[in-house]
Amino acid sequence: MNTDAAPVAPVILGIDDLRPLPRATRIARTSHEGIRLLREHREVFIDELWLDHDLGGDDSIMPVVTVLEEAAFNGHPFQIGMIFVHSANPSGAETVVRVLQRWNYQVRRTTAESP
Template sequence: MKEAQPVPAPVILGIDDLRPLPRATRIARTSGEGIQLLHDHRDSFIDELWLDHDLGGEDSILPVVTLMEEAAFNGRPFRIGTVFVHSANPIGAETVVRSLTRWGYRVRRTTA
Protein backbone atom coordinates (compact mmCIF):
# COMPACT_ATOMS: atom_id res chain seq x y z
CA MET A 1 0.00 0.00 0.00
CA LYS A 2 1.30 3.43 -0.94
CA GLU A 3 1.85 5.93 1.82
CA ALA A 4 -0.01 9.23 1.34
CA GLN A 5 2.21 12.16 0.52
CA PRO A 6 1.84 15.16 2.85
CA VAL A 7 0.11 18.13 1.28
CA PRO A 8 2.50 21.09 1.24
CA ALA A 9 1.42 24.16 3.18
CA PRO A 10 0.23 27.00 0.94
CA VAL A 11 2.72 29.76 0.21
CA ILE A 12 1.04 33.07 1.03
CA LEU A 13 3.21 36.16 0.68
CA GLY A 14 2.35 39.70 1.70
CA ILE A 15 3.90 43.07 0.93
CA ASP A 16 2.46 45.68 3.27
CA ASP A 17 4.09 48.24 5.54
CA LEU A 18 1.54 48.05 8.39
CA ARG A 19 -1.02 45.26 8.26
CA PRO A 20 -0.26 42.00 10.10
CA LEU A 21 -1.73 39.75 7.31
CA PRO A 22 -2.25 36.74 9.61
CA ARG A 23 -2.62 34.22 6.74
CA ALA A 24 0.73 35.18 5.22
CA THR A 25 3.64 32.78 5.58
CA ARG A 26 6.09 35.66 4.94
CA ILE A 27 5.66 39.44 4.93
CA ALA A 28 7.81 42.16 3.40
CA ARG A 29 7.44 45.73 4.68
CA THR A 30 9.13 47.66 1.84
CA SER A 31 9.28 47.38 -1.94
CA GLY A 32 12.93 46.31 -1.68
CA GLU A 33 12.02 43.52 0.74
CA GLY A 34 9.12 42.60 -1.55
CA ILE A 35 11.42 42.25 -4.54
CA GLN A 36 13.73 40.02 -2.48
CA LEU A 37 10.72 37.97 -1.33
CA LEU A 38 9.69 37.31 -4.93
CA HIS A 39 13.28 36.44 -5.89
CA ASP A 40 13.37 33.97 -2.96
CA HIS A 41 10.27 32.26 -4.38
CA ARG A 42 11.18 32.62 -8.06
CA ASP A 43 11.12 28.92 -8.86
CA SER A 44 8.19 27.90 -6.71
CA PHE A 45 4.42 28.32 -6.85
CA ILE A 46 2.99 31.16 -4.75
CA ASP A 47 -0.61 30.40 -3.82
CA GLU A 48 -1.47 33.98 -2.85
CA LEU A 49 0.35 37.31 -3.08
CA TRP A 50 -1.13 40.20 -1.07
CA LEU A 51 -0.10 43.69 -2.19
CA ASP A 52 -0.62 47.09 -0.59
CA HIS A 53 0.03 50.11 -2.82
CA ASP A 54 1.42 52.64 -0.32
CA LEU A 55 4.36 51.30 1.70
CA GLY A 56 5.19 54.31 3.85
CA GLY A 57 6.94 57.55 3.00
CA GLU A 58 7.79 57.71 -0.69
CA ASP A 59 7.82 53.91 -1.07
CA SER A 60 5.11 52.11 -3.04
CA ILE A 61 4.44 48.69 -4.54
CA LEU A 62 5.29 49.92 -8.05
CA PRO A 63 8.87 48.52 -8.13
CA VAL A 64 7.41 45.09 -7.30
CA VAL A 65 4.76 45.49 -10.01
CA THR A 66 7.49 46.46 -12.49
CA LEU A 67 9.46 43.31 -11.60
CA MET A 68 6.35 41.18 -12.18
CA GLU A 69 5.59 42.93 -15.48
CA GLU A 70 9.17 42.47 -16.72
CA ALA A 71 9.08 38.78 -15.79
CA ALA A 72 5.89 38.32 -17.82
CA PHE A 73 7.28 40.38 -20.72
CA ASN A 74 10.31 38.08 -20.80
CA GLY A 75 8.06 35.01 -20.98
CA ARG A 76 8.67 33.86 -17.44
CA PRO A 77 5.96 35.33 -15.22
CA PHE A 78 5.93 34.51 -11.54
CA ARG A 79 3.73 31.49 -10.86
CA ILE A 80 1.04 32.94 -8.60
CA GLY A 81 -2.44 31.56 -7.96
CA THR A 82 -4.05 34.89 -7.11
CA VAL A 83 -2.73 38.39 -6.46
CA PHE A 84 -4.87 40.28 -3.94
CA VAL A 85 -4.59 44.09 -3.96
CA HIS A 86 -5.76 45.50 -0.62
CA SER A 87 -4.82 49.17 -0.62
CA ALA A 88 -6.68 52.07 0.97
CA ASN A 89 -5.51 54.09 -2.06
CA PRO A 90 -8.20 53.40 -4.69
CA ILE A 91 -6.33 54.97 -7.61
CA GLY A 92 -3.09 53.19 -6.73
CA ALA A 93 -4.91 49.89 -6.24
CA GLU A 94 -6.65 50.18 -9.60
CA THR A 95 -3.31 50.91 -11.28
CA VAL A 96 -1.85 47.71 -9.82
CA VAL A 97 -4.90 45.64 -10.79
CA ARG A 98 -4.86 46.93 -14.39
CA SER A 99 -1.10 46.54 -14.80
CA LEU A 100 -0.90 42.98 -13.54
CA THR A 101 -4.11 41.83 -15.23
CA ARG A 102 -2.70 43.09 -18.54
CA TRP A 103 0.23 40.70 -18.13
CA GLY A 104 -1.92 37.66 -17.38
CA TYR A 105 -1.80 37.54 -13.61
CA ARG A 106 -5.05 36.63 -11.83
CA VAL A 107 -5.77 39.73 -9.72
CA ARG A 108 -8.54 40.63 -7.31
CA ARG A 109 -9.20 43.91 -5.50
CA THR A 110 -10.09 43.17 -1.88
CA THR A 111 -9.76 44.31 1.71
CA ALA A 112 -7.12 42.90 4.05
Protein backbone atom coordinates in the same frame (compact mmCIF):
# COMPACT_ATOMS: atom_id res chain seq x y z
CA MET B 1 5.35 4.65 -3.99
CA ASN B 2 4.81 6.61 -0.79
CA THR B 3 1.19 7.74 -0.50
CA ASP B 4 1.69 9.11 3.02
CA ALA B 5 3.38 12.33 1.88
CA ALA B 6 2.37 15.32 3.95
CA PRO B 7 0.33 17.94 2.12
CA VAL B 8 2.33 20.96 1.04
CA ALA B 9 1.43 24.10 2.96
CA PRO B 10 0.20 26.96 0.78
CA VAL B 11 2.64 29.77 0.02
CA ILE B 12 0.97 33.06 0.90
CA LEU B 13 3.14 36.16 0.59
CA GLY B 14 2.24 39.67 1.68
CA ILE B 15 3.83 43.03 0.96
CA ASP B 16 2.38 45.64 3.30
CA ASP B 17 4.01 48.20 5.59
CA LEU B 18 1.46 48.02 8.43
CA ARG B 19 -1.12 45.24 8.28
CA PRO B 20 -0.39 41.95 10.07
CA LEU B 21 -1.86 39.75 7.25
CA PRO B 22 -2.40 36.69 9.47
CA ARG B 23 -2.84 34.27 6.53
CA ALA B 24 0.57 35.17 5.08
CA THR B 25 3.41 32.71 5.50
CA ARG B 26 5.93 35.54 4.85
CA ILE B 27 5.55 39.34 4.93
CA ALA B 28 7.72 42.08 3.44
CA ARG B 29 7.34 45.65 4.74
CA THR B 30 9.04 47.60 1.91
CA SER B 31 9.22 47.32 -1.87
CA HIS B 32 12.89 46.33 -1.57
CA GLU B 33 12.02 43.50 0.84
CA GLY B 34 9.10 42.56 -1.43
CA ILE B 35 11.35 42.18 -4.45
CA ARG B 36 13.73 40.03 -2.42
CA LEU B 37 10.81 37.91 -1.21
CA LEU B 38 9.57 37.36 -4.77
CA ARG B 39 13.06 36.42 -5.95
CA GLU B 40 13.33 33.89 -3.11
CA HIS B 41 10.13 32.29 -4.41
CA ARG B 42 10.95 32.60 -8.12
CA GLU B 43 10.61 28.89 -8.90
CA VAL B 44 7.87 28.15 -6.35
CA PHE B 45 4.13 28.31 -6.96
CA ILE B 46 2.76 31.19 -4.89
CA ASP B 47 -0.82 30.45 -3.91
CA GLU B 48 -1.61 34.03 -2.89
CA LEU B 49 0.23 37.33 -3.13
CA TRP B 50 -1.19 40.25 -1.11
CA LEU B 51 -0.14 43.75 -2.20
CA ASP B 52 -0.64 47.13 -0.57
CA HIS B 53 0.04 50.14 -2.81
CA ASP B 54 1.41 52.64 -0.29
CA LEU B 55 4.32 51.26 1.74
CA GLY B 56 5.17 54.28 3.88
CA GLY B 57 6.98 57.50 3.03
CA ASP B 58 7.82 57.64 -0.66
CA ASP B 59 7.79 53.85 -1.05
CA SER B 60 5.08 52.09 -3.04
CA ILE B 61 4.38 48.66 -4.48
CA MET B 62 5.25 49.81 -8.02
CA PRO B 63 8.85 48.48 -8.02
CA VAL B 64 7.40 45.05 -7.16
CA VAL B 65 4.80 45.41 -9.93
CA THR B 66 7.65 46.22 -12.33
CA VAL B 67 9.41 42.95 -11.40
CA LEU B 68 6.20 41.02 -12.07
CA GLU B 69 5.70 42.86 -15.38
CA GLU B 70 9.26 42.25 -16.56
CA ALA B 71 9.01 38.55 -15.75
CA ALA B 72 5.83 38.26 -17.84
CA PHE B 73 7.31 40.36 -20.65
CA ASN B 74 10.31 38.01 -20.76
CA GLY B 75 8.01 35.00 -21.09
CA HIS B 76 8.61 33.64 -17.59
CA PRO B 77 5.88 35.13 -15.37
CA PHE B 78 5.77 34.30 -11.70
CA GLN B 79 3.44 31.39 -11.00
CA ILE B 80 0.81 32.93 -8.74
CA GLY B 81 -2.67 31.58 -8.06
CA MET B 82 -4.22 34.93 -7.13
CA ILE B 83 -2.92 38.42 -6.43
CA PHE B 84 -4.99 40.42 -3.95
CA VAL B 85 -4.63 44.20 -3.97
CA HIS B 86 -5.83 45.58 -0.65
CA SER B 87 -4.73 49.21 -0.66
CA ALA B 88 -6.65 52.10 0.88
CA ASN B 89 -5.42 54.16 -2.09
CA PRO B 90 -8.16 53.66 -4.72
CA SER B 91 -6.32 55.05 -7.73
CA GLY B 92 -3.09 53.28 -6.78
CA ALA B 93 -4.92 49.99 -6.30
CA GLU B 94 -6.70 50.28 -9.64
CA THR B 95 -3.38 50.99 -11.37
CA VAL B 96 -1.85 47.84 -9.88
CA VAL B 97 -4.87 45.72 -10.86
CA ARG B 98 -4.93 47.09 -14.41
CA VAL B 99 -1.18 46.65 -14.98
CA LEU B 100 -1.05 43.09 -13.66
CA GLN B 101 -4.19 41.97 -15.48
CA ARG B 102 -2.65 43.21 -18.72
CA TRP B 103 0.09 40.58 -18.15
CA ASN B 104 -2.48 37.84 -17.47
CA TYR B 105 -1.95 37.61 -13.73
CA GLN B 106 -5.13 36.76 -11.82
CA VAL B 107 -5.82 39.87 -9.72
CA ARG B 108 -8.62 40.91 -7.42
CA ARG B 109 -9.16 44.11 -5.46
CA THR B 110 -10.19 43.31 -1.90
CA THR B 111 -9.72 44.26 1.72
CA ALA B 112 -6.83 42.90 3.76
CA GLU B 113 -9.20 40.97 6.02
CA SER B 114 -10.80 38.98 3.17
CA PRO B 115 -9.65 35.47 2.31
